[in-house]
Amino acid sequence: MSLRVTQYGESILKEKGAPVTAFDAALRKLSEQMIETMREAEGIGLAAQQIGQAIQLFVMELPSEMDGGHSTYTVDGKCPPLDLIMPLVVVNPVIELSGEDAPYEEGCLSFPNIRGKVERPISVKMDYQDLDGKAHQIICDGLFARVIQHEYDHLQGVLFIDRMRPQVLRMIESKVRRLRRDTRDWLKANKR
Secondary structure, three states: OOOOOOOOOOOOOOOOOOOOOOHHHHHHHHHHHHHHHHHHHHEEEEEEHHOOOOEEEEEOOOOOOHHHHOOOOOEEEEEEHHHHHHEEEEEEEEEEEEEEEEEEEEEEEOEEEEEEEEEEEEEEEEEEOOOOOOOOEEEOOOOOOHHHHHHHHOOOOOHHHHHHOHHHHHHHHHHHHHHHHHHHHHHOOOOO
C-alpha cells in the first residue's frame, strides 16, 4: 500500500525527526510502504517526514543507469553492485561532508514539478543503522552522495529550497507560492 506524500506547506516537513529506537515489524512494514510509495511516484529518495512521520528514517533507490556509473562508493569498506544494496533503508543517519560544492538540479516529491539548482559538497561519509539496528558506513560521491544529503536534510527539517541560492529561488518562487497555497487549501478541505 503506497502512502500519501506530504506537500510543501505541511508543517511536518519542517520537523526534525526523532531517533528510531524500535527495530521491529512496524518499522520494516513502514520502510516497505515508503519504498513502494517512492517507486510509484518515480522518485529516488523518500524521507519519513514526507509520509507524515517525524523520525530518522529514509529510503533511496539509485538505479545504476541513472547515475551512469559516475558515483564511487563503499559500503562497510566494500563496493558491491548497486543492485545488491538498493533499495537502501537508512535509519538514524549521521553524515560528514567533504569536497568542494557542486551545483546540480534537484527535485523533490514534496514539490511536484518544481526543480532548481542546489550546491552541495561532492562527498559524504554516512554512519547509519539498518532495519535490524546493525551499524553500517557508506562513503560515496556523485549522485549517491547528493541523494543522501537531500534525504538527510529532510530528517533535519531542512528542504532543498532552503539550500538554494537566492537568485535560483527567485526563478521558481511563483511555483513554490502556488504549491503552498494549494497545500493550504487542500489541508482546509480535508481538515488536517
